[in-house]
Amino acid sequence: MSVTISIEHAIKKYGNLTVIPDLSVKIANGEFFTLLGPSGCGKTTLLRMIAGFNSIEGGSFRFNDKEINNVEPGKRGIGMVFQNYAIFPNLTVRKNVEFGLKYRNMPKDQMRQEADKFMKLVHVDDYADRMPEQLSGGQQQRIALARALVIEPDVLLMDEPLSNLDAKLRVEMRTIIKRIQHEVGITTVYVTHDQEEAMAISDRIAVMKDGVIHHCGKPENIYQRPADVFVATFIGKTNLITGQMSEEKGQACITVCGSYRLPFHTIRPDAVGHKEVTLSIRPEEFKVWRAGETAEGLKAIVRDSVFLGPNTHYFAQLESGEEVEIIQESEIDSIIQPGSSIVLTINAGKVNVFDKETSLSLMTGVKNSVELPEVGI
Amino acid sequence: MSVTISIEHAIKKYGNLTVIPDLSVKIANGEFFTLLGPSGCGKTTLLRMIAGFNSIEGGSFRFNDKEINNVEPGKRGIGMVFQNYAIFPNLTVRKNVEFGLKYRNMPKDQMRQEADKFMKLVHVDDYADRMPEQLSGGQQQRIALARALVIEPDVLLMDEPLSNLDAKLRVEMRTIIKRIQHEVGITTVYVTHDQEEAMAISDRIAVMKDGVIHHCGKPENIYQRPADVFVATFIGKTNLITGQMSEEKGQACITVCGSYRLPFHTIRPDAVGHKEVTLSIRPEEFKVWRAGETAEGLKAIVRDSVFLGPNTHYFAQLESGEEVEIIQESEIDSIIQPGSSIVLTINAGKVNVFDKETSLSLMTGVKNSVELPEVGI
């Protein structure tokens, strides 16, 4: 079976504290949908409302056309991976994984096979007969994953299922998740704090803050054209710089640091005008020139540099006093020393511009909708 | 007080299972030392041995010159952040944070102030009087962090302390950890699965597998000149390609895919010779040319592309059938479509070469030592 999830005007309160004030979103059948947001923004809460473990203070939750507000969790056809794993401490690894299969009317043999298969997939087959307490944190987390995947539910809910795994394993696991999800066509709601993971795995992402969805859309939309300043800063690193927009022949032009002037072709026509704006420039959207190599640009002084493998990060101070972070591809033995003067130019096609007052994006091409995506997945 | 940690020939067994067969390493006073390795490799185990919570089956652990094998954990002067947080469920957030201060003979007022300060630092000050149950996963983890930091121990042991935080908060927290560690001069052993985090925060990193340290050194050493194939593949993404080394006038030359021939100046003189080698080429060490743009190089066909924010990943198949991953800076609307033919060239200065048989590095410049770093931190 395949399921579309519709949430309308959901409200969640813990006592007097409203955690989710009014949230609506539709998740398409078979879609891989990710909730992204700072710690404490309500991701787990929303996920648990979908699962049926949290009370619902208002609004309606529907699977296809059926309201499920009062349906038992066990009858919603969900599989869930919990943030704290929730492994059954009294059962062996195998029994944990087989647990859900018992309710699928599966012959014993097949049950064993399925469990074996999934334990292998998440690399815990060597520990099949151990008790969970004898496993490392990451191993426990993988059992939780296998346990939820093996039952091939209609809706898969995952709360930071990979947070304790190393990069390689994370990538491997997320590939497995994605593959199974895709093969079986499970509608999946995924919570993660890892943006790269969210980008790599999701069909759509909802960026939340304080229980409100700020931007809901495809990963590249969100990254390239964030709906507001919060989304821009939350997704990936970015530098916020104040600028002054002016109009020249119907064309927007933005002046930064008093002197560096850039024409912008990507501002929405209705937004063009005289106003203060906030520019969001990602570290890799700067280009660094050694002093003298170019004339036009922002003058800056390198304060610090950090080597991060493929790239090197520089922290520099602009003439205006604003601090910016810059990422450049690392060259062996060519790190620019702190104290050096540099000039920065900006790739105006990529930079995002926001109204300083409302924080909302002024760009064309922002795609933000909580409705079902127009094209099928 | 400041502490140097020396571990000599440590052995750890769980029943018949040897988790750490023979591990030695020295950690300098005030150093920020990170254990990195795949899930289940023994990081938590080693950390808990240093803390005194695991029995020690062999070898000696010393803080400065004092053997601590049989010293009570409470008397070792350690602070610890546990992988599962280990927040006291029966105490409020504030009481959790203040817990350790009671043993520092601190006046009540100051205790409160200190607790306030640290709760603010990790952004849980709003929840000071809540019970841990009423907090989100990330919030709980931050309490564990504050609780360990506030007592300013001699040795700080942290087991994946940031695994449940989003990227922004992770960076913020690791900056705080680093700052406090530096100010107070705490010798710190840190376990993480996040390589970028390890790179950014550590003075030195030990890369472990199956209880054995494969490479111990500074982040950039490890990244740029990994000691063996495991380290190369574990730290950052890499493509392993088989090549044939030959010697030409005392100079190493490696042929890949039968036809693409590259001179290497970075091979250790004693290693130069005729043999099969494994090349480790990081995705960003390829340069992509559209078919026809260059003659010399590896011919390949793009299979898939993934947009990941600042960069785009390509998966391509070489003529030899080997799959490689390539990272290029993203250009809006310029993603190369699957199916396209491309040519790849390699930046030979960065590529690492390993003996195919022993997996060990053949490069000059590998720095790998479990002894104390020569220069002070």
Place this chain on the structure above:
Amino acid sequence: GGGNGGASGGGSSTPPAQSPANSGGAGGAATSGSQLPYYVSDPSTITGKVTVYTTMEETQQEVLVDLWSKYYPDCEIEIQADSVGTLATRIRGDEQCDADVVIGGMFAADGDTYHDILQPYTAACDAEQLYHDPAGYYTFYDVQVMCLIVNTALESQLGVTINGYNDLINDALNGKIILAAPDATSSGWRQVQTILAVMGDKFDDDKGWDYISKLMPLSFSTTSSKDVYNLVINGEYVAGLSYESTVAALINDGASDVKCVYMSEGNTAMAGGAAIVKDAPNLPAAKAMMDLLSSAEFQDARASVSAGRGSNGQCDLSLCGLPDDSTLGLVDLDFDYLASNKSAIMDKWNSMWADLH
């Protein structure tokens, strides 16, 4: 049958009533062919099972069982022993209760306490009995006289001699006297009666209570009659206020270092006995049981093993080595007064006890 309740005081005799139930029994043919006594019914009519609720101790039970089985081999006897309060509660509580008779714990001064669960019956040997229940419910088989049980070893150790109530008022005995609480035990209640009867000028007068107020501070109170004699025998206490029959029986059983002291100040006697339970399932057996209990044969047999003073005039006191009634200085009790003032006396006792402890 049923006796008519006379209004006479305790101890007085009423003429024997007709005993219609067993007129034909005497000639019945027992298997042995020998002539059966008149108080034994035709064994062939007494069958099934008779269930006895009793307060009797083990040895007395054995006597009863032996005698019953001798005359009524076809009728099984099953015994449940407990205190009378518990037994009564159980009978009251159990609709399908199979109790046929209650033996023991029924005293002349009870008033109508148990009439709700019993039925009247006049036993075969009523004419021979020295004591009769005016209400017609009880069949007596026992006369209860009070005594002090004294541990002779401790007595001489302390250098005191105990011959009566007055000898107990002695600081050397402080904390070494045990008595049973009158509200909890029948022996305690009987002792209070006796003290009030013999220590004052008139029953229940201030002089009697004055004695009690001196006795209380020296004494320990228990809620079980048994504790009194057990703990004196064990040497926990020097003197205890108890029943004659049990103490004498214990001495017969081999209790050493103890003696039974009849108070020099005087004593009281009260008849105790048995009754048939209302709606007894096996009424013929119940009646046969009453008849047997009233006989001198049973009472003598009982006396020989456990020193019970029989109520039948033909009993032979020498069998159990008990002194004759006349030597005890018996004082008559007014049962009506006792029945109507029981709670007032108890209250007074309890208040005084609370004040003095």
Place this chain on the structure above:
Amino acid sequence: MSTQKARFDIWSVVSLCLLALFLFFLVYPIGRLLIEAVYTDGIFSLDAFQEFFSKSYYYVSIFNSVKIALVVTVFSLLIGIPFSYFYSFYRLKGRKVLLILCLLCTMSAPFIGAYAWILLLGNSGLITKFIASLGLPTVSIYGFGGIVFVQVLKLFPLIVIYMNGAFRDIDNSLLEAAESMGCKGLDRFQRVTMALTMPTILAGALLVFMRSFADFGTPALIGRGYSTFPVLIYNQFLGENGSNYHFAAATSVIAVVVTAVIFIIQKVATSHFKFTINSLHPIDPKKPQGVGGFLMHGFCYVLVGVAMLPQLYIVNMSFRNYNNTILQPGYSLKNYQKAMQKLLTRSISNTLLISVITLAIIVVIAVLIAYLVVRRSNVLNHTIDTISMLPYIMPGAVIGISLILAFSRKPLAFTGTIGIMVIALAIRRMPFTSRSATAAMMKIPISIEEAALSLGAPRLSAFVKITVPMMGSGIISGAVLSFVSIITEMSSGVILYNNRTITLTLSTYAAIVNGTYGVAAVFATITMALTVLCLIVYLHFTDLDNVRM
């Protein structure tokens, strides 16, 4: 989940069934008792209460009883908690034996245990004489101190059993976290270990309080006229001088009010400690070493040794020659022969039958209640919980009387059957098991159960397969306690039993009533042997590491 909206599901059905059961078997009898208390000859009157509060010797008994119970509770905690701590955190030598002995200490039937103590420590007791012969000053067993001494030795094992379960459930990493911050030794014990087990400590304390409060045998025998509530009630109901149901019922009501106050205080206190522990890393007991190890062994074995003295003496008594009440020289099996005539075999089989049936009923219902209260917190379920707790605060005799009042008349005539014994025992022991089950339940994080539901397990099987096993330690400690208590239960049975439904403990009682102490000792010894046997069988089939008692 206090916010869970009321849904009608399988648990609602369970709630209603339980409610019906309790209304019929508990509320109705208690109602009958209340009516008895406030009606005199069919007219409503509070004369009995008036009387009670107008006489000091009645109301003083309240203070006496509360005082004893409080002191006993404090001392039981003081020795029970360290005992259990040593047992749970260290691999003491002979752990199984220690545990079994510990359980046996609670076991002696009322009367006979206290009687044995008198024979040991009374004015002319064995030990007293021995001490006196050494020229040392002797202490008296009688009075307040004696009651406390005897009761503490009898009741501290209850704390031990409760605490063993609680210690098993602590997540080791919490202790490690505390230790890493410098909190160790006694301090850690106080601030972390105790704090985490507080719900259990409170539950155990309440249990001991109630047991001590309701104990009749000990104060009756060695109280030296110390008037306590149960003695008062007992005399009114069952005294040899006839009974005053009306006044006894009123006294019972007052007793129930007093205990209810204590119960509420405990409940309020417990409500401050609502938290969950996910014990993925249970405590790994260490080998005791050095002087500390020696002292630990010493403490545990000496304590158990002393507490076992009366039991040992009873075993000894069972072989002594008795002429009814009177001890004769020499040893023989005479008492055993005599016991055979006194329905020994029937007593044993009744005991086993009744205890097994009762235990099964209790465990099932207690677990259900625990679940409803903790996970389905609503008015209905709290009502059920409160009702089920009523017997907690009612002395056994009161329950017995209530049942008689309720079920002795047709068409509800259950008295005199095995059924009524089972009902009485189940009612009486239910609260104890359901308390420990509730405490265990409170500690299970809800996400574990949610995980089971999310995997498609129906509510009931999630409960049976995951929740119940995780409650294991709590349930088993409760069940073991219940088993022992059921076997030794007397007070409610005394007025309910007859020859057909007699049990070992009641036979012991009957033998005591009969004055045949040797035979009583036989029954007591057999009871002990039977219990040991059951425990050994239980321990045999349980991995020692999983003995979550």
